[in-house]
Every structure is written in structure tokens, then in C-alpha cells.
Amino acid sequence: MAIKYKSGRFFTCAGILCWIISLNLYIYFYHYDKFDSVINNKHYQNGLEDYGAVNSFENENKISHRIDDYIPLNTSILKSDPVLLYQSEYLEDNRNVRPSFSSNYQNIYNNHPDLKSVMGQLDFNQRCNLYFQNLYSFDHNWAINPNERLPLIDKNDFDYTKWRASKTKDLKEAFKEKYSIENENDIKYRDLDRFIRSQYDKFWNQTLKVEQKASDMLSHLRIFNKCYIYGDDVKVKSDTKKLFNKQIQYVKSLRTINKGQESRFRYTKDEIAVKINPLEECSDLEHRLYPWLSFHFPIFEKWTGDIQMSPPRFTKSKPINEKGCFLNKFKNSLNGKGIVLTVGTKHVDDTVNLIKLLRAHLNTYPIQIVYYDNLSAASKRKIVQAARENVKDFPSSFQKVKHLLPQKYDYGLPQQDIWFVNVFNVVQEQYRDKFLGFGNKLLATVFNSFEEFILLDADSVILKPPTWFFENNKYKSGGALFYKDRTTPEFRPNSDSYFFRKMTPSVLDSIFFDFPMITSKTLELEAMTGMYHFMESGVVVLNKAKHFDKLLLLPQLNFMDLFKGRSHGEKELFWLVFIINGNEQFEFNKYNAAAAGQLQKPVIKKNGKERLAQEICSAHPAHVDDETNELIWFNSGFHLCGQHNKVKYEDDLKNQDNRYDPPLDTEKDLKTFYYEPLRLKHVIIPPFKNKEETFCDNKEDEPTRAWFMVHNLCNSYLWCGVSQIGYGDNLQKGTIIELDSETRKLYDYLGDTWVGIE
Ligand SMILES: *[C@@H]1O[C@H](CO)[C@@H](O)[C@H](O)[C@H]1NC(C)=O
């Protein structure tokens, strides 16, 4: 009996086993068939055009805020009547990306399936509260974590075919290792194929997850900033009120058309449970959204040594509004116009030179020198001395320009009002290492206390007085003036622009919170059409009171590899924070960076004739104002070679070819030449049309590209810009400017002042 019993058990077990095996086989084949059909469908073939969620991802309702249990967006909210109709009537979505929006809207939609009730009954403040009530009610512990890695896994090949092509070799090795295959001939290509496809799928899933996470974070931040930091702003109040009134009418008109019932807005139990009082809760919100902040002001130390723990007052008229949370208070305490420099100890010499230059420009704006790591007492003393000492000795070039300078020169050069701003304590301890290096400049932007400021690199050289920048028309129009970089032929993959577009306000941000959607102005920026280097951030002019909300996002973008990996240093982040808010009030000076110095001797072509294209080789990206066509500033200090301390003179002497005119004979001469100020005679703005026409091949031995680097001189800082490229059909001409003699004398004087030549 016992045996019989056992064999019965055996059959039961075998039956279960068979069942499991067949189930597995079924899943295996079914899965792969389905898989193949997914891979073979258009999405994978077309790559970027279809970059976005694969349909099968859209299968869950609830949204989580942690990356590991990310569940894809349910986009049905976009197809709901009021959204769809409103969009077709009032909004133009130029983003051209797969549906993308904060997943928190989905929570709101789940709670209020009839969105007409939200649009027709909740005013701006109520919507603000509703957004965060839903965030809390979904997860009491929601918060932004600056340390969460949002990796940029691969930005080059989103398209399956390209991705595969670039990685086949590595993936084959991984495949062989995984299945312990030693012999190349033992590889079953169908299996390898599947393996590669599954790897791509993993990469793709991960990319979508990370981007959704970024999209959520940025939406939370921009909505908070607008609601609780700018909520009391007159213009925000009136604009959002207009929007609300428009939507009340719109919802009414829908009702008339559909003869529908009036939809009543009702809070859910969970929403009611979360009490949001903007004044008190703002503080809780800002701690969750900006956990890297310590919520202390930086320490402001005047040149006299006096220290204060809150922003100094430069204007008397404006009363300080002390209401609200830290970020409200900070925004309300911004005042005055000034200059902002960011320094580490190694930039002190440049800073001293820049201060001498500012004095020569008769600058009277206060200067805040923001530092993060240590600035030694000796460095501070040097800076203060340059700012306060009595200037008696002018360089000899001064005599030649005396008549060009303002009368005020007779009273001597103004002493500068220097403030050292220590921002170390504004950052929470565990996030401090995130701000080393370029982060410094971002902190200087966020934590200077001016209402309007000019941000300068320590080695930026301005050829116009600071007032000139504040009075620039482009600056005055929107309160943000930026300059463009050299158009060197380095390009972005299409996925960069796609990603940037995806991070701008969505249709839902626009409907509920009145964020503008981007227009052609954003889409036509050269960085969006594929140029890698776009902005040069050596001079940035900003109205901070107006744009505080955008500037607060700078550090946040710098935390995310998704952005950091797509910007050289911090420079592109400045315009990115604007478009992420759908705000297009920034202006770029029209001209790309130029080469400034003297025209090189004409290059002799292979046929013995002189090249038509002229050339300037210079270590200084320079900028020409698009209104006046004047040279207004350049970067890399005033020394002819800013790297003169790092140059191997022996090598440079050998490598100079025809670049220096007349050629230098000895290392000593070369040293003097590199140290002395750049003598400005000509400026070339090389031609630029677009990414596609950056290379202009020709048989005439004329230049094919607008810029090239001379690697073996001035520590690889020397770049040559040419006045034209191509020939005949593909000829593109840039601009050559010759400076008049008075201007040249003035610049010589400024150069001597900066370098400290007698
Ligand atoms: C998406 O959400 C809608 C409404 O909230 C729901 O009816 C639908 O079932 C959801 N779709 C999926 C695939 O979960």
C-alpha cells in the first residue's frame, strides 16, 4: 500500500512538473513571439521619431515616486474631453515628444475624473494646494533627493539600429561570457539577437524611467516656485486670474454644447486630510524640494571686515517683506545692482586685475565676491588693497587716451565696495561636495543678494563699463542677457534636443498653472538644432528679482547627469533653466563668439596664391555687440596667452610657424610676448549658418571650417577663426571688423591696466 501511495504521489509530482514545464515553454514562446513583434514594429525601427513609451508600458494606474518601482505614465488624462478640446483651442504643443508630464497629474485625475470641475472651480491657489495635497496623500515621505542618481546611460544612440551597431562587439562578448561560450562558432545567432534586443529593452526602460523621474522633479519644483515663491507677485496674480476666468467660461461653454450637468468639485477624503496653508506649509515644501539648502543666508563680509548674516542693503527705498518661508524672504530681500565674481584661491591674481579694470571703468556698483572653498585672509587682503588703494600711477598709454575718458577721472579712480560672500554654510553638509568646481558659479548666481547683477568669471575682461550692460536693450527687455560661444564643429545627438524639449512645461502644466509652452524661439536655439557649444557664460547679466525661480533650478540641473552630461561645465544650464519654465524672456547677443587680435599673414595656397579667407588666432573668445558692432568683452584674461604660466616655452618657440608676426627669436621674447596684453586691431566673427553647413569642402584650398585649434601653442588654448569658408556655391562669409585708432588706444590702456604694465 505504501508503495502504491508513493507512486500516486510520484504521478502527481510528475503531473505538476509537466504542467510547469509546458507553462514555461508557453511563456517562453509566447513571450518571445510577442517580443519579436514589439521589436519588429515601427517603434524600434524608426528610433527617434518614436522615442517615447512603448505602448505596452502604459498599463498601470498608480504612480510612485521612487525610481525602482516606477510604473509608466497612463496618458488617458490627455485624451479626456476638457484637456483635448482646450488644447486644440488654446495651446500649441511644439515639443514634438511622446506624451510626457508630471505623473502627479495622474493622481489628480484619478481623484477627479471630471477635470472640468478643477478647471471651472479651482483658482490658482487652490490648484497649487491640490497639486501638493495629492503628492502628500500618495506618499507622506515624498521628497526630492539630490543624491539620487539619474544616470545618462547612453545619449548617443537611442535608435535601435544605431544602438545595436555601436555595441554589437561588446554585447557579443557579454553574451559569450553569460552563456560560457568559448568558440565563436558555437554562437546561435538567433539567441544572440534576442540577447541584444533584451539588453536594448533594458536600456530603453531605464532611460524612460530616469527621464520620467526628472520630469516629475522639475514639475514639482517649477510649480512650487510659481505658487509659493511668486504667488504674491502682481503679474502672476493677474495672469493666473485671467487664466481662471477664461477656463470658467470655457467650462460653461462645454456645458452648453453638451447640455451637460454642472460638475461640482469635491475633495477626496485623502486630500482633505492634507491641510496646506501656503504660509506655513511653504516651509515644509521648501525643505522637501530643496533639501540641499541649509536655509541660512550666506555670510556677507564687507571689505572693512564687518560681518552680517543676512543680505546687505544697497538701496534704501524698498521695504523688506519678512513674510513667508526662507525662499520668500530671500527673494524679497534682493536689492540693488551689482557685480558678482566667483573665486577660488587660484583665481586671486585675475580677480585683482579685474578689479583694477573695473576701477579704470569708474565702476561704482558694489562687488560681491562669492567663494565656497577657502579664500585665505592673504587673498582677501590682496583684493581689498587693489580695490581701496589710491591709484597714482597710470600706465604711459593713459596719456594717449586721457581726452577720451570721462571728466570724473580727474577725481581719481573710485574705491570699490567689496563684499566677500561665504556660501559654504548655505549648503547642507551631506551635499557640500556636489558644489566643488563649476558648482561654485551656480552658487554665486543663486546666493548673491543683488536684484540685478552682472556675473563675471575672474578672467573675463569687459571693455565697456558695467553700466553699459545694465542699459543694454536686450537686457532691459527681458532681464536676462547671454552670449554665444564659438561655433566649433562639435555636435549634439538628436536625443539631446529631444530630452530638453521633453523637460519643458507640458500641456497640463500650461492648463493648470499657466506655464507657457515653448515656441520656435526655443526650438531655433543652436543648441536645440545640434550645436554642442552654444552659450559662453563668462558674462551673464540677470535680473534676479524677476528670475529667481529659474536660477534656483541651476543647482538641481547640475545634480542630474541627464543635464550635466549634456553641458560642458555649467554654461548651458543658464538658458536651460529658462526653457524648463517655458520662459523665453532671455535674449542672446546675436553674434557668436569672435576671434580678436590681429589678422594673420595671408595663408599661401597650394597653387601659390593667397587665400581669400583671413584668419585670426587668439586664445580669447571675444564678443561683439549686435546693436553697435563694438567689441565689448572677451575671456581668458588680458595676457596674450592666459596660460603663460603653464606653457613649455621651448616647444612653443619651435612650433610658432607663421602664427606670430614678427616671429619670436628667444624664449625670453616669447615669455614677454605671452605675458603682455593682447593688442587688439581686428576682430573676425567667423561665418555660421547651421549644423548641416558647418563643413564646406572645396577644391580651392580655402578653409572648410570656421574654427580650428592650434594644439601646440599656448597650452592648447589657441583657436583660429576664419573670415570665410567654402568656395563658389558653398561660400559663407563672416565679418571682419577693424578697430579705429582711438578705440585701439583705449583698449591698450585697459590692457596695460589689467596686466599692470607701466
Ligand atoms: C488609465 O487611467 C484611466 C482613468 O484613470 C483608466 O480608466 C484606465 O484603465 C487606465 N489605463 C490603464 C492601461 O491602466
Ligand SMILES: *[C@@H]1O[C@H](CO)[C@@H](O)[C@H](O)[C@H]1NC(C)=O
Ligand atoms: C520594460 O518595462 C516594462 C514595463 O515596466 C516591463 O514589463 C518589461 O519587463 C521591461 N523590460 C525589460 C527588459 O526590463
Ligand SMILES: *[C@@H]1O[C@H](CO)[C@@H](O)[C@H](O)[C@H]1NC(C)=O
Ligand atoms: C579651510 O582651510 C583650513 C586650513 O587649510 C581647513 O582646515 C578647512 O577645512 C578648510 N575649510 C574648507 C571649507 O575647505
